[in-house]
Amino acid sequence: MRHMKRAAAAAVITSVALAMAGCSAGSGDGGGTDAGACEPSEGKVNLSFTSWIPGIEEAVAMWNDANPDIQVEVQTGPSGNAGTYQNFFNQLKAGNAPDLGQIEYDALPNFRVQDGLADLGACEEIVAGKDDFVDWTWGQVTLGTESEVYGVPQDSGPMALFYRSDLFEQNGIAVPTTWEEYKAAAEKIRALGGYITNFSQTDINQFAGFVWQAGGEWFANDGDEWTVEMTDDTSKQVADYWQDLIANDLVSTYPAWTDEWNNAYNSGEVWSWNSAVWGANSIASGAPDTAGNWSVAKAPQWNAGESAAGNWGGSSIAVFKGTEHLYEAAKFALWLNTSEESLTSLNETAAIYPATKAGLELPALSEGVPFYGDQPIYDVFAEAAGEVDPDFVWGPTMTQTYADVSDGFKAAVSGSGTLADALATGQDATIAAMEAQSIPVAD
Missing domain, CATH: 3.40.190.10 (Periplasmic binding protein-like II)
Structure with missing residues (x-):
């Protein structure tokens, strides 16, 4: 319903x-x-x-x-x-x-x-x-x-998990199938001197994809006015999960697509990336020395046995x-x-x-991709595409919403505030921006 x-x-x-x-x-x-x-x-x-x-x-x-x-x-x-x-x-x-x-x-x-x-x-x-x-x-x-x-x-942009299959295998770490397992793997990888992934302080689109997968919805409309809800229980669950990884130094926080970001993946400092299908090219171009060592798996799930994918x-x-x-x-x-x-x-x-x-x-x-060890990676994304909720609604001022939340994410990464705080601030700013354009918003 x-x-x-x-x-x-x-x-x-x-x-x-x-x-x-x-x-x-x-x-x-x-x-x-x-x-x-x-x-x-x-x-x-x-x-x-x-x-x-x-x-x-x-x-x-x-x-x-x-x-x-x-x-x-x-x-x-x-x-x-x-x-x-x-x-x-x-x-x-x-x-x-x-x-x-x-x-x-x-x-x-x-x-x-x-x-x-x-x-x-x-x-x-x-x-x-x-x-x-x-x-x-x-x-x-x-x-x-x-x-x-x-x-x-x-x-x-159906999302899945890009991961360094060679590093996971060499160190006896199972590929995570749930977000709980993902955190456990993050702790093992950090003990080895690496990071399981990078949390981008600027790509709020990626975070929206995480919320999408978890079943959250930031915007809704009943035909008369908009509802903006970026601080619901689902969004808070996702924010608290990543906040915990940041606070415990279990993820790196390089700005995406910078030389630092590329070097982190190319050197093996960072082992995985939860990204969309187009991310296959980003890794291949940013980490050329790792060719043949990557694989793709379904995204970790919030509950074992579920099959849900986000879209980025x-x-x-x-x-x-x-x-x-x-x-x-x-x-x-x-x-x-x-x-x-x-x-x-x-x-x-x-x-x-x-x-x-x-x-x-x-x-x-349908062909194997050499950079990914000849794995036919698009089979994974084809399955993920069918698991994306098609009814996720975008708001009418998303570029401003992303910018406002990004400011809060940058602060959270540096230790000033939290990701949940950033979502609350972003929600207030979004409502103000909509009202300034005479777009009706529910109280």
Whole structure:
């Protein structure tokens, strides 16, 4: 019953938030549902596209070679919450946003509330492609509406456990199947001078994935107003668990994707990472000296015998309002995320796990991966994908929520306050931000 209520609420969430924010669907240049708004441009078209996906330039080059009249210039930058989203907001305000941008599912509502996205529902090819995508990912880009589409799904991020199988085996430590076992393993590994994992003080998305797996829900909507609950028992359970590991020096706390972070994994100081499927590329690129020594297992469970997975990330390619080439931008976004050659390239360069049904059948996803000892790691993630609760709801100001919680996490890591304190502060800040945008919040 809880999931049924959440699914029903999700269907009205965004429309409620947007109406209260004064952003009626289908308004403005490039954002309407008039089919005439999505017509081919005359002459050669040059599109600008910003992403942070490793190696995406290779897929874009394939498109450019095959489409001389629609050329795409790609610019890469930091991940969304590390700076690219703020750049997008600044560019939208200044009127010089790129034609297309990489936006994770949890951040799409932010951009829609700011009236920054073109409605791809005006493009027949986009609408016709709906059935090509895994159902829940399509729901992520329609934002609870019936006919509007605010991005083309690219991938999903089911989570599992990456671990140094050689180190676990050499030291007689069993691969943990529960979070209780994970802590016990952490104590053994620390006694050997290492850390079982790194707790990132900036990736609140990862922590949200932990809460997701545990059955928590930070946001809900009853059709009239939002409920924000980041301090419920489940969230507190997850926060207290990681706080205990931090307080007892059982995890390292390097900022993710820094040289320190890479060195910790490359040197064998850190033995595992609870991450999404795309993390396969992060480890391979950051810890090249450990090739062949990694494996993937299902995520530890809160209770023995359970089968639940969290989700971290998953992106769409969105078209920004103000583009002069909606048709061409939509055509490129659809090709990038549905063509076999593009999806194969993105999987090879960035371990992208496709959001299309056909993409999940790519030969590359059934093969052993050399960096992971030739294990067919995507079999594990395929199982995890089916164990992710599809009804988890994102709030309408997630980028700000992440930033506010991140400040508290950084303080907790340094010994000032706790993770639970950070969630409480983040909840208050989130409610204030929503109210400032006239988004109704329950008392």
